[in-house]
Amino acid sequence: LEPISVGIAIGAASLLTGYLSYKDIYCRFSECCREEQPFNASALKLDLEEKLFGQHVATEVIVKALTGFRSNKNPKKPLTLSLHGWAGTGKNFVSQIVAENLHPKGLKSNFVHLFVSTLHFPHEQKIKLYQDQLQKWIRGNVSACARSVFIFDEMDKLHPGIIDAIKPFLDYYEQVDGVSYRKAIFIFLSNAGGDLITKTALDFWLAGRKREDIQLKDLEPVLSVGVFNNKHSGLWRSGLIDRNLIDYFIPFLPLEYRHVKMCVRAEMRARGSAIDEDIVTKVAEEMTFFPKDEKIYSDKGCKTVQSRLDFH
Ligand SMILES: Nc1ncnc2c1ncn2[C@@H]1O[C@H](COP(=O)(O)OP(=O)(O)OP(=O)(O)O)[C@@H](O)[C@H]1O
Numbered sequence: 001l002e003p004i005s006v007g008i009a010i011g012a013a014s015l016l017t018g019y020l021s022y023k024d025i026y027c028r029f030s031e032c033c034r035e036e037q038p039f040n041a042s043a044l045k046l047d048l049e050e051k052l053f054g055q056h057v058a059t060e061v062i063v064k065a066l067t068g069f070r071s072n073k074n075p076k077k078p079l080t081l082s083l084h085g086w087a088g089t090g091k092n093f094v095s096q097i098v099a100e101n102l103h104p105k106g107l108k109s110n111f112v113h114l115f116v117s118t119l120h121f122p123h124e125q126k127i128k129l130y131q132d133q134l135q136k137w138i139r140g141n142v143s144a145c146a147r148s149v150f151i152f153d154e155m156d157k158l159h160p161g162i163i164d165a166i167k168p169f170l171d172y173y174e175q176v177d178g179v180s181y182r183k184a185i186f187i188f189l190s191n192a193g194g195d196l197i198t199k200t201a202l203d204f205w206l207a208g209r210k211r212e213d214i215q216l217k218d219l220e221p222v223l224s225v226g227v228f229n230n231k232h233s234g235l236w237r238s239g240l241i242d243r244n245l246i247d248y249f250i251p252f253l254p255l256e257y258r259h260v261k262m263c264v265r266a267e268m269r270a271r272g273s274a275i276d277e278d279i280v281t282k283v284a285e286e287m288t289f290f291p292k293d294e295k296i297y298s299d300k301g302c303k304t305v306q307s308r309l310d311f312h
Pocket residue numbers: 051052053054055085086087088089090091092093094190191255263301302303
C-alpha cells in the first residue's frame with residue numbers, strides 16, 4: 001500500500017468513527033472558540049517567569065487568578081483584573097502573553113478585543129454613544145464566544161463613567177438579556193496608582209528591604225482606594241470598585257537599572273544577535289532614572305529599549 005492511500009484510509013476511518021469530528025477539522029483551518037479547551041497554567045507561569053522581568057507580584061497574582069478562574073467550571077462572575085503601574089513596566093506586554101495563553105492567536109484572535117481610550121473613545125461629548133456601542137459590542141462578542149477577552153488600555157485617559165456602562169456584565173448575574181458573561185475576562189490597564197506603587201517600592205528600598213519582599217497586600221488596598229479617589233483613573237468613584245467587581249488590583253513595580261539591562265538582552269536575543277555586554281550597558285545608561293537623588297527607577301521602564309538598540 002502506498003503512504004497516500006494509507007493516509008486517506010486513516011482519515012476516512014477516523015471520520016467514520018467520529019475520532020476526528022467535523023469540528024476538529026474545521027477548527028484546524030479556522031479559529032474556533034473552544035470552551036472546553038483546557039487551560040495550561042504551567043505554560044503561562046513559565047512564559048511570565050521567563051519573559052517578564054522584575055514583576056514578581058504581578059506574575060504570581062496573574063497566574064493564580066487565571067488558574068483559579070479557568071479551573072472553575074461554573075464561575076459566578078467574569079474575571080476582572082486591573083493592572084496598574086508606571087509607563088513601560090510591562091502591562092501591555094503581560095496582556096499580550098495572557099491573551100496568547102488563552103487564545104493561540106493572541107491579540108490577533110477574533111476572541112480578544114483591545115480598546116484604547118484615546119483611539120476608541122476620544123470625545124467627551126459622546127459618552128452616551130460610547131456607552132451604548134460598548135454594551136452592544138461586548139454583548140455581541142460574548143454571545144459569539146463566552147470565553148472572550150476584553151482589554152481596556154489607557155484607562156486613566158477614559159472619561160469617568162464610560163466603564164460603568166459595562167457594570168452589569170461584570171456582576172454576579174447568571175444572565176443579562178439571555179447572555180451569560182461569567183466566562184469572559186476583562187483586563188484594565190492604567191498608569192493611575194503608579195505613584196503609589198513607586199512610593200511603596202522606594203520605602204522598601206530606603207528601609208533596606210528587598211524588592212522581592214513586596215507583597216500584594218502591601219499595595220492592593222492603597223491602590224484600590226487611590227484609584228477610586230483619582231479623577232483621572234477611569235475608575236473615579238466607579239461602581240465597579242464600590243461593588244467589589246474588580247477581582248484583583250495588580251501592581252507593576254517601577255523597573256530598575258538591572259531590569260532594563262535584562263530587557264536589552266532579551267531584545268538582542270529576539271533579534272538573533274549575540275549578547276554584547278558593552279552595548280547592554282550603554283543602552284541602559286542612556287535611560288533616565290528617578291527619583292532625582294536616588295536614581296533607582298527607569299522613568300520609561302523598558303519602553304524605549306528597542307528603538308535605542310537601533311542606534312548601536
Ligand atoms: N517587566 C518587563 N519585562 C520584560 N520586558 C518588558 C517589561 N516591561 C516592559 N517590557 C518591554 O517594553 C515594551 C513596552 O512595555 P509595555 O508596552 O508593556 O509597557 P506598559 O506598562 O504597557 O506601558 P504604558 O503604561 O506606557 O502603556 C514591551 O513590549 C516589552 O518588550
